[in-house]
Amino acid sequence: MNRTMAIIAFSMLIMGVIGCRTQGTSDGSEDMKTKASEDLKVNYSHDAHKSVMEKEGFDCFVCHPMNVEVEEELSLEEMIKISNKSFFPGKETCHFCHFNPQAGNIAPNQCDICHINLAEIQPKNHNFDWTSKHAVFSKANKESCESCHAPVFCQDCHKRRDLPTLRVHDRNFRFIHGIEARANPKECGNCHQVTFCDTCHIKGGYDY
Amino acid sequence: MIIKYLLIIFMIVSFPTFLLSQEEEEEEENPHVEMVDDEFVCLDCHTDIPKKGQTSPTYFLVDAPSENCLGCHDETQHAGAKEHEGQKAEHLPGDENGNIACFTCHDPHPGGVIEGRTVYDAEMSERSKQFIEFVVVPNLTEELGHEVKPEFSTTEVYLREPSNEICITCHEAPIKKDWRNHPPWYKFTDMYTY
Numbered sequence A: 001m002n003r004t005m006a007i008i009a010f011s012m013l014i015m016g017v018i019g020c021r022t023q024g025t026s027d028g029s030e031d032m033k034t035k036a037s038e039d040l041k042v043n044y045s046h047d048a049h050k051s052v053m054e055k056e057g058f059d060c061f062v063c064h065p066m067n068v069e070v071e072e073e074l075s076l077e078e079m080i081k082i083s084n085k086s087f088f089p090g091k092e093t094c095h096f097c098h099f100n101p102q103a104g105n106i107a108p109n110q111c112d113i114c115h116i117n118l119a120e121i122q123p124k125n126h127n128f129d130w131t132s133k134h135a136v137f138s139k140a141n142k143e144s145c146e147s148c149h150a151p152v153f154c155q156d157c158h159k160r161r162d163l164p165t166l167r168v169h170d171r172n173f174r175f176i177h178g179i180e181a182r183a184n185p186k187e188c189g190n191c192h193q194v195t196f197c198d199t200c201h202i203k204g205g206y207d208y
Numbered sequence B: 001m002i003i004k005y006l007l008i009i010f011m012i013v014s015f016p017t018f019l020l021s022q023e024e025e026e027e028e029e030n031p032h033v034e035m036v037d038d039e040f041v042c043l044d045c046h047t048d049i050p051k052k053g054q055t056s057p058t059y060f061l062v063d064a065p066s067e068n069c070l071g072c073h074d075e076t077q078h079a080g081a082k083e084h085e086g087q088k089a090e091h092l093p094g095d096e097n098g099n100i101a102c103f104t105c106h107d108p109h110p111g112g113v114i115e116g117r118t119v120y121d122a123e124m125s126e127r128s129k130q131f132i133e134f135v136v137v138p139n140l141t142e143e144l145g146h147e148v149k150p151e152f153s154t155t156e157v158y159l160r161e162p163s164n165e166i167c168i169t170c171h172e173a174p175i176k177k178d179w180r181n182h183p184p185w186y187k188f189t190d191m192y193t194y
Helices: A002-024 A029-043 A046-056 A076-087 A091-098 A130-140 A142-146 A151-158 A173-183 A185-189 A194-198 B002-028 B039-044 B126-144 B163-171
Strands: A068-070 B148-150
Touching: A068 A076, A068 B126, A076 B126, A091 B126, A130 A142, A142 A151, A173 A185, A185 A194, B126 B148
Parallel strands: none
Antiparallel strands: A068 B148
16 A cells, blocks of 8 residues: 555655746747757857948957946856856847848848758747638737748748739639628638728729 | 953954954955066066077966966856866967966056066957847846845956957857758748748
């Protein structure tokens, strides 16, 4: 009996430990940072950056600042951690030149230059059937999309009509959309405001 | 009787103040600055005052070269110091194992102490300063949860070479990698077009 109780207690302890560990990393953002840093260690080329940095008037210390300090009294472990974080550039430093939607990029903005496996920086909600689900999320928080995608990325699908590819609606959808709209009006509302219909279907019928 | 008590109270109050003032005076002492005028300050770090042209693998230091500076300075004196620890001092003075020590990059002697030797300030371009102040520091403060401040005072660091050149002395040659030598990721190539 005592042996059974001991086994149960031990199992619960193990499960508890595993549970805590899983909870701690469920977000995955920390893992993602570590992996991206590892990728950079392999891929980063000082040679490729040197001439550009010189031309732009940047010193080595822009990416590897040695002149930042914390005035608080901290333990040696904390200080080493701070030193490490400060000395090796964070994503903001890289993104300032390579992905800067506000000021514009002064360097190539292909994500896969640094992020070898793009699946690692793909948000977790971009999973199955995301193409049809994304509208709700984008309307709820447009800034969230723009933290990775430039506005032109949305327009690339939603505005373009110059390619015979199925992006949003088929070509000639204007002539058959009435049937689909009557069959399921809610479907139109996934992307369009009610006023969108009114822009053409003004009172009295059809005007353009 | 009252005078006696007053004297005792005065001594109790003034003693810590006296101690504090002594500490402040001690903090102000900087052997690196003082050695310009006082050669006996050399003995703070060296066992003997080295003569011109005299050399030693231990630099005649009181402690092991790797630890000599740590009597006064922290091993995390500035960001990046700890990260260089244990790396080979390629073309610059190294410690007893040929590894990087504080004096690999920083000459402990200010200009004028050792004949024919020049030391440099840590100078940065205005653009670099602005980048650190407005991009790096705010992000570090947020990420670390401690208030991080930039330090733009450039003097009294006694670099052996001008700022960027001291890095290049070791880092220039070996860093050549085939940086795009990785398998392409086709799946999302179209998705991440801007």
